[in-house]
Amino acid sequence: MYRSMADNLTHPQRHLCMSHNKGKNTSPEMLIRRLVYSLGYRYRLHKKNLPGCPDLVFLSRKKVIFVNGCYWHRHKCKKGYSMPKTKHAFWQSKFSKTIKRDKRNYKDLKKLGWKMLVVWECQLKNIETVKAKIVNFLE
Numbered sequence: 559m560y561r562s563m564a565d566n567l568t569h570p571q572r573h574l575c576m577s578h579n580k581g582k583n584t585s586p587e588m589l590i591r592r593l594v595y596s597l598g599y600r601y602r603l604h605k606k607n608l609p610g611c612p613d614l615v616f617l618s619r620k621k622v623i624f625v626n627g628c629y630w631h632r633h634k635c636k637k638g639y640s641m642p643k644t645k646h647a648f649w650q651s652k653f654s655k656t657i658k659r660d661k662r663n664y665k666d667l668k669k670l671g672w673k674m675l676v677v678w679e680c681q682l683k684n685i686e687t688v689k690a691k692i693v694n695f696l697e
């Protein structure tokens with residue numbers, strides 16, 4: 559498992575956070591972590607006391623980055639629109655719960671004075687654009 563120097567949460571804390579957020583420590587997130595780290599920014603991971611348990615937390619800037627999988631978080635792209643072939647209603651309700659939860663978390667973060675950026679999995683194909691976006695967001 560990749561661990562950055564900024565990864566200063568203890569193991570039990572990480573576990574607690576991850577148990578509520580399936581799909582953490584997936585490769586798109588690793589890519590973004592490495593990118594952000596290489597740009598010279600330092601961050602914390604999955605702050606469990608923040609709404610939505612953001613993937614990267616920039617405490618002094620009061621900013622967070624979410625790295626969202628297009629499928630699970632229903633991005634408005636090809637992957638986000640695709641549906642499982644069976645148990646359609648089940649997945650539909652599961653997905654709409656995820657969307658609702660995301661929206662609520664983003665709203666709560668905003669209320670607490672945090673600024674947030676969502677990086678979508680499909681955007682990683684164009685890493686230079688993502689890089690510019692992140693720098694623009696953090697500065």
Ligand SMILES: [Zn+2]
Pocket residue numbers: 628633634635636637638678679680681
């Ligand atoms: Zn997408």
